[in-house]
Amino acid sequence: SKANGKNQTSLYKASIQADRNTRARIDNELRKAIISNELSLVYQPQICPVTNKLTGVEALIRWHSKELGEISPAEFIPLAEENGQIVELGYWVLKEACSTLKKWQKTFSTHINMSVNVSAAQLANPMFLKTVHQILQVSAINPKYITMEITESTAIADMDNVRSILEQLSQHGIQISLDDFGTGFSSISLLRQLPLTSLKIDRSFFNELKRDSQDWLIIKAIQELGSAMGHKVVAEGVETLAQLDLVRELECDVVQGYVYSQPLAQTALEASYFLPQDS
Numbered sequence: 001s002k003a004n005g006k007n008q009t010s011l012y013k014a015s016i017q018a019d020r021n022t023r024a025r026i027d028n029e030l031r032k033a034i035i036s037n038e039l040s041l042v043y044q045p046q047i048c049p050v051t052n053k054l055t056g057v058e059a060l061i062r063w064h065s066k067e068l069g070e071i072s073p074a075e076f077i078p079l080a081e082e083n084g085q086i087v088e089l090g091y092w093v094l095k096e097a098c099s100t101l102k103k104w105q106k107t108f109s110t111h112i113n114m115s116v117n118v119s120a121a122q123l124a125n126p127m128f129l130k131t132v133h134q135i136l137q138v139s140a141i142n143p144k145y146i147t148m149e150i151t152e153s154t155a156i157a158d159m160d161n162v163r164s165i166l167e168q169l170s171q172h173g174i175q176i177s178l179d180d181f182g183t184g185f186s187s188i189s190l191l192r193q194l195p196l197t198s199l200k201i202d203r204s205f206f207n208e209l210k211r212d213s214q215d216w217l218i219i220k221a222i223q224e225l226g227s228a229m230g231h232k233v234v235a236e237g238v239e240t241l242a243q244l245d246l247v248r249e250l251e252c253d254v255v256q257g258y259v260y261s262q263p264l265a266q267t268a269l270e271a272s273y274f275l276p277q278d279s
């Protein structure tokens with residue numbers, strides 16, 4: 001009926017308004033998050049499936065807002081990308097990740113890799129290269145221990161500029177990983193356009209992985225292509241031992257997923273992976 005339709009319209013308007021309000025609040029609180037000390041990083045282990053040894057970690061941001069509670073990066077990162085705050089957040093993430101890595105190198109004489117996520121808007125910032133160099137220099141981190149993860153959409157947003165920035169990062173020694181690989185539209189052509197060191201096959205391929213399934217065939221093809229091109233192939237989102245067995249058969253180089261570990265706070269990761277075992 002007409003009345004119903006009208007009600008639905010105003011409900012719809014109300015929910016858009018609520019969304020706008022929430023976004024505005026998140027936006028507003030996020031501006032204060034760095035100085036209010038509300039951000040932290042967690043680190044998810046990346047493991048060699050043959051030796052079961054830690055080869056690196058991915059730094060993932062967490063935001064505990066005093067006003068709004070725990071907010072997922074899936075919610076606030078896209079907002080920060082839209083409003084430009086991702087540039088400042090990204091520098092904070094890199095600094096924090098480098099400082100953690102330095103601590104691990106000093107305290108545990110360990111030389112694992114640190115991966116950080118980098119958005120298109122960060123690469124587009126004219127100060128990006130200079131600031132990255134500065135952060136690594138101040139933290140005394142050898143760039144070869146840093147991997148920057150970019151997604152396909154990042155790369156195609158502004159291909160010429162992205163390629164040029166990535167080439168300079170790569171010449172500086174930083175490793176480049178193509179994240180969520182296989183989900184976009186131009187994955188294969190990106191392989192010949194970008195100076196990559198690893199491919200991270202998207203976790204949707206491992207969700208319900210079975211031998212000889214389509215997912216299995218796709219992973220197998222990506223692994224063979226990636227290896228032939230000299231890239232490390234990372235399997236993301238591996239959750240079960242059965243999936244891990246298949247990933248071993250498929251000869252992926254690195255596994256990141258709940259089967260080994262969820263992302264961990266710095267001290268929890270140290271306790272699980274670095275403290276010497278009593279013999």
Ligand code: C2E
Nearest residue numbers: 060061073074077093117118119237238239256257258263
């Ligand atoms: P991503 O880069 O693809 O990161 C992997 C996500 O998959 C993480 O979610 C991780 O916790 C989750 N994950 C890992 N293993 C498994 C598994 O076995 N099963 C399942 N179901 N999930 C798994 P998280 O931490 O919520 O991050 C979500 C996204 O937010 C990231 O996806 C990334 O796109 C973005 N993000 C997180 N931190 C940062 C950051 O510092 N900078 C930027 N630009 N983006 C970030």
Ligand code: CA
Nearest residue numbers: 058117149179
């Ligand atoms: Ca990532």
Ligand code: CA
Nearest residue numbers: 179180200236
């Ligand atoms: Ca991913």
Ligand code: CA
Nearest residue numbers: 117151179180
């Ligand atoms: Ca992603």
